[in-house]
Amino acid sequence: MHILWYLVVDVVIGLILAGAVAPLVLALLPPHVRGSWILGGIAIGCVLVVSFVRQFAIEPGRRKEQEER
Amino acid sequence: MRLAIPRAALCAAACSLALVSTLPATPRAASAVPAVEMTARVTDVGAAPCRTLRPVAAATATATPVPLLRGATSSPSQVRVDPATRAAFVYWAARDGGLRVTTKTGELDVRKTVYLDGRFEIVLEAGQDRLSVAMGPHSVDVARGGTRAHVEIGRDEDDDWLRVKQVLAGSKALRLFRALTAALDPATLETVAGTAMLSGDAVLGYLDGDVGAIPRLAEHFIKQRRAKLKPAAFEDESDAAEKTCYKKYEEEVAEAAREYHECRRTFEWWSGWQAACVARWALQAESAWFQFIACSAVPLRLD
Numbered sequence: 001m002h003i004l005w006y007l008v009v010d011v012v013i014g015l016i017l018a019g020a021v022a023p024l025v026l027a028l029l030p031p032h033v034r035g036s037w038i039l040g041g042i043a044i045g046c047v048l049v050v051s052f053v054r055q056f057a058i059e060p061g062r063r064k065e066q067e068e069r
Numbered sequence: 070m071r072l073a074i075p076r077a078a079l080c081a082a083a084c085s086l087a088l089v090s091t092l093p094a095t096p097r098a099a100s101a102v103p104a105v106e107m108t109a110r111v112t113d114v115g116a117a118p119c120r121t122l123r124p125v126a127a128a129t130a131t132a133t134p135v136p137l138l139r140g141a142t143s144s145p146s147q148v149r150v151d152p153a154t155r156a157a158f159v160y161w162a163a164r165d166g167g168l169r170v171t172t173k174t175g176e177l178d179v180r181k182t183v184y185l186d187g188r189f190e191i192v193l194e195a196g197q198d199r200l201s202v203a204m205g206p207h208s209v210d211v212a213r214g215g216t217r218a219h220v221e222i223g224r225d226e227d228d229d230w231l232r233v234k235q236v237l238a239g240s241k242a243l244r245l246f247r248a249l250t251a252a253l254d255p256a257t258l259e260t261v262a263g264t265a266m267l268s269g270d271a272v273l274g275y276l277d278g279d280v281g282a283i284p285r286l287a288e289h290f291i292k293q294r295r296a297k298l299k300p301a302a303f304e305d306e307s308d309a310a311e312k313t314c315y316k317k318y319e320e321e322v323a324e325a326a327r328e329y330h331e332c333r334r335t336f337e338w339w340s341g342w343q344a345a346c347v348a349r350w351a352l353q354a355e356s357a358w359f360q361f362i363a364c365s366a367v368p369l370r371l372d
Contacts, residue, residue, distance in 0.1 A: 019358030020351055023322045036315040039361065 010054060014047030021046060149262045153254035158262030170265045177245040181265050191269045193242035200242045202273060211236045211276065230276075237277045247274065259293065314364035318357050325353035 022042045026034050149158045160170040167182040167189075178194040188205040203210040209220040211233050218232040237243055250270035257263040267286060274282035332346035 015358075015362070016355065019355040022358060023326065023354050026319070026322065027326070034319070036313070036361075036365065039315070039318070043362075 006051075006054065010051040011047050014050040015043060017050060018043045018046035147261075149257065149260050151254050151257040151263075153257070154249060154252050156249060156253075158257075158260075158266075160262060160265070170262055172249075172262070172266075174249060175245075177242060177249060179246060179249075179266070179269075181269050183265070189269075191273065193240075193246050195242035195245050198241045200237070200240050202276070204272065209233065209276070213237070213240055233276050234278055237273070243273060243277065246270065258289075314361050317364065318361040321357035321360070322354060325350055325357065328353070 018039075022039055025042055026038065029038065147160050149160075150156070151158070154174060156172045156174040158170055158172045160168060163169040163182060165182075165184075167184040169180065169182045171178070171180045173179070176195045178192075180192040181189065183189040186205070188203070190201070190203040192202075193200045199213065201210075201212045207222055209218075209222065211218045213236050216236050218229070218236045220229040220233060247270055250266045253263055253266060258267055267289065271282040271286035329346055329350040332349065333343060336342040336346070
């Protein structure tokens, strides 16, 4: 159940992040490269980044806190 | 329906304005230019109705000079005689900067003046009946005998237009004018004088309750000028409907970026409102992004 909850949170935050990142990435890319598949890539990338940040940067700290208690 | 009025005003003035811009501004300049040369200059505009202008020398050979109406300020520059009605149309650049067209047939005296800013005035006289209509982008003034009607376009109400119709009702001059326009030779309708009469007839007809007058005039003008139209770009509704989700997203994001750039320029770099610009851009970008996702998703039917 926890895994599903984390998945939903990762996807939602990742998509919100992608909404802000996508225009910036598109602006940096040359016109002939731009396309909807780039947006899909950005969306997946952002979800993965959020997921990795949560797993490797936030989770270890939280676990430590719980163990200390 | 009310929106058609300013369109009518612009429509009515369009061809004549093109001519005004090519004619000499002062009567002295007008008289200094030979008639044939002026005719050639007018035809350079390329407007179809301006093609059949005759040199003054040729026209005056067949036309009987007509007495000009009150208010004529300079000597006539061009004459056109309609073969069907034998009405002689005289037009010239007036001192006040407008192009004036006059004609007299039987009882009816017609004077129409068009100005560069889109205003125009039509004065019709038939015996004791004198009707004056002045129209601009913002107002319409109609006067006949002792009665007047004034309409502020944009703040107009139905009663205003009904008052205009009441002023026009029973006008002998208007009836004669419309009869004259209807009887003009098709070749005359393609001249400057014919266009001036035709557009005046459409506007007066509209004010008098003939709601189809303006669309008919528009169709007439389109038919006349269709051969000269060269579409430079074409995007119809079917193209808009076929826009891909990505295309829509790209347009919205570009618009958001443009607005962000304008917002940044509005405030100083140290102002706290710069953050508001960023927040607005973020909201617009997010909105476009989620619209893109919704557009790209498999459509779900929720009946």
